[in-house]
């Protein structure tokens with residue numbers, strides 16, 4: 001699968017088969033994240049790989065944040081079950097002090113975002129699925145996994161073999177709407 005095909009056909013996966021992920025495939029997914037570009041090549045990311053079903057269940061229960069979802073009318077995080085059901089959850093963390101900052105720009109978020117896309121594309125290219133879960137109780141996930149207070153948790157990635165067909169996902173805005181020639185319009 002070439003890069004453009006992987007980008008075009010990747011979807012957020014929230015339903016998984018009851019099938020383990022081979023170690024080589026998991027390693028390839030982490031390797032793709034490791035090779036991402038980062039601010040001054042400081043590689044502020046750290047990844048906690050969780051396979052223990054009990055711990056995954058606890059993480060799943062920490063993915064609903066009422067203050068975020070309730071006003072939007074959601075009863076739960078659409079990825080809540082995925083975190084319990086996928087055989088692996090990758091917890092993407094950042095040592096924010098190891099990345100750059102300029103005014104309000106916190107580059108650790110960019111660093112993790114790029115690594116996350118590498119991770120998601122590498123998963124998809126190997127027949128696996130995942131979804132970026134960005135809403136969760138950071139403090140409680142930190143306590144659960146023994147992550148130090150100086151480390152930010154940016155995303156949770158349930159990883160496994162997708163259950164069901166890879167349906168067409170939500171559409172994207174056309175280029176004409178998002179690209180401006182020469183000047184903002």
Ligand SMILES: Cc1cc2nc3c(=O)[nH]c(=O)nc-3n(C[C@H](O)[C@H](O)[C@H](O)COP(=O)(O)O)c2cc1C
Nearest residue numbers: 010011012013077078079131132133134135169170
């Ligand atoms: C930063 C970020 C946070 C996200 N958080 C969640 C989340 O908490 N729960 C969820 O179900 N999906 C989450 N998503 C997935 C998006 O909803 C999804 O990528 C988007 O709807 C486009 O669908 P697609 O990935 O299938 O193309 C998140 C995506 C990003 C990039």
